Amino acid sequence: MLNEQALGWRGYVSSLPINGNTVPQRVQNLVIRDYARRHNLVYLLSATEYGLADCTMILASVLQSLDDLEGLIFYSTHQLPKNQGAREALIARIIGAGRSIHFALESLAVTRHEDVALLRDILMVRDLALSGSDALPFTPWDGKAGD
Amino acid sequence: MNIDAFFNESEQHAGKQFMEQGYLVFPLEQNKRFNLLRRLIYQWGCAFLGGEVAAEEDGFYDEIHHLLGTHDLNDFRLALIHKLSAQQGLHADLYHMAREALHLLVGNELAMQRGLNLSIQLPDDESSLLPAHSDVWSGNSPYEVVFWLPLVDCYRTRAMYLLPKPLSDEVTAEFSKYSHLSAEDFFREIESMVEWVEVKRGEGLIFWHGLVHGNQINREPLARWSMNIRFKGLLSPYGDKEVGESFFPITVRPATRLGYAYRSPEC
Numbered sequence: 001m002l003n004e005q006a007l008g009w010r011g012y013v014s015s016l017p018i019n020g021n022t023v024p025q026r027v028q029n030l031v032i033r034d035y036a037r038r039h040n041l042v043y044l045l046s047a048t049e050y051g052l053a054d055c056t057m058i059l060a061s062v063l064q065s066l067d068d069l070e071g072l073i074f075y076s077t078h079q080l081p082k083n084q085g086a087r088e089a090l091i092a093r094i095i096g097a098g099r100s101i102h103f104a105l106e107s108l109a110v111t112r113h114e115d116v117a118l119l120r121d122i123l124m125v126r127d128l129a130l131s132g133s134d135a136l137p138f139t140p141w142d143g144k145a146g147d
Numbered sequence: 148m149n150i151d152a153f154f155n156e157s158e159q160h161a162g163k164q165f166m167e168q169g170y171l172v173f174p175l176e177q178n179k180r181f182n183l184l185r186r187l188i189y190q191w192g193c194a195f196l197g198g199e200v201a202a203e204e205d206g207f208y209d210e211i212h213h214l215l216g217t218h219d220l221n222d223f224r225l226a227l228i229h230k231l232s233a234q235q236g237l238h239a240d241l242y243h244m245a246r247e248a249l250h251l252l253v254g255n256e257l258a259m260q261r262g263l264n265l266s267i268q269l270p271d272d273e274s275s276l277l278p279a280h281s282d283v284w285s286g287n288s289p290y291e292v293v294f295w296l297p298l299v300d301c302y303r304t305r306a307m308y309l310l311p312k313p314l315s316d317e318v319t320a321e322f323s324k325y326s327h328l329s330a331e332d333f334f335r336e337i338e339s340m341v342e343w344v345e346v347k348r349g350e351g352l353i354f355w356h357g358l359v360h361g362n363q364i365n366r367e368p369l370a371r372w373s374m375n376i377r378f379k380g381l382l383s384p385y386g387d388k389e390v391g392e393s394f395f396p397i398t399v400r401p402a403t404r405l406g407y408a409y410r411s412p413e414c
Contacts, residue, residue: 077391106391107261121399122391124407125258129382129390 008042009071009102010062012079015051019078028075035104036073043073056081063093071100077108077123087123091116158251165252169312170354172346173248175296180240181349185298188265188372191230195223208299209369212269220274224267231263231374238263241376242397245294245351249378252353253292256403258394260377267372268305268365276364277307278330279337281315282356286387291379295352298372301345305367308341309360318359334361 013028029046036043049058062072072094074080081087091110094101100111110119151159165171175181189204196214207214215223231237238259242249249257268275283289295307310318318325318337325333334341337359346352354360356377365371379385381396381403388394 103391108391118395121396124399124403125381125390125396128403128407129385 011046032104073102076105169358175244256381277361279334279361288386290383296374307362315358
């Protein structure tokens with residue numbers, strides 16, 4: 001159930017390069033704000049993840065305040081955890097709490113469990129196809145990644 | 148091993164044409180879906196124009212310039228694109244119109260462009276010029292093809308032009324001769340070599356967008372309406388238009404899903 005004080009959607013931006021590209025936080029916020037405006041979402045000041053490799057401390061803090069939010073707006077799906085299991089757990093936690101998760105750059109919204117299938121397929125294709133960015137984040141068939 | 152043996156005769160012919168020229172015109176599959184699409188756009192267009200449109204469907208498309216001024220064209224086009232984007236199942240309809248040709252030329256495990264485009268070129272409208280270009284120059288993956296769908300008969304300047312592959316290859320190889328020119332001057336240099344691709348209503352065109360292509364001012368008396376959508380092999384390299392943002396997977400096969408989900412047993 002939404003807290004009576006639920007205010008809107010928290011933005012989430014990165015301090016590190018995203019998909020090999022340095023995107024100024026100001027630019028990430030512009031993209032998030034524009035997405036929120038076009039989709040009539042109340043945009044809350046973005047949380048900025050620490051610029052430490054694989055760090056998700058700020059994201060964890062945001063998730064602790066999920067009761068006070070209607071959801072999150074990530075700048076991009078590239079900010080999701082590389083580990084498949086961690087990714088699934090994050091999405092399950094947000095959707096399970098009745099909240100939504102949006103990705104402004106890709107204009108993707110996950111508001112229900114049924115929306116997850118397309119997101120999963122996109123991430124799978126990104127992992128498998130050579131996209132000009134860095135090498136695959138993990139090799140799914142060696143048993144070391146995922147759950 | 149004779150690799151031609153894996154394709155039937157018509158597939159061999161179509162594949163050869165595409166490899167040699169870089170494009171293929173083909174009859175649409177699923178004419179019902181195409182006719183419904185045309186009907187929907189006609190109905191939306193009439194509603195935008197206030198509902199009091201005397202023209203029948205064919206007249207609406209051919210002579211939209213008698214119902215709409217060039218200064219209103221962009222708002223009209225954007226309103227229709229908005230409607231198209233909200234239309235459930237339209238991506239699947241478009242895929243099915245070109246399914247066999249796409250499977251032959253690209254494969255049957257595909258990604259499709261998310262955004263839908265609609266082009267309207269009114270007769271003598273100078274604002275609808277599309278300069279000669281190859282989409283790959285703008286960062287698109289060379290593994291993409293364009294499915295160009297005319298909603299009316301297209302011919303001469305009512306159509307788009309492209310430089311068939313041998314000539315596109317020549318121009319690309321000698322691009323330093325053209326790179327200092329304006330887009331219009333570049334077209335003048337290649338004008339005698341371009342082909343205006345005749346595509347009738349009920350047909351589709353698939354072309355490799357590494358070809359130099361574009362359109363000029365429509366000097367025919369009737370308007371041109373067309374849509375264009377990109378497809379690519381699901382797992383072939385993506386360019387700047389990446390999966391998620393610009394493309395989405397549409398026909399992921401079970402073997403890919405099973406392979407991706409596989410985990411080695413632990414001893």
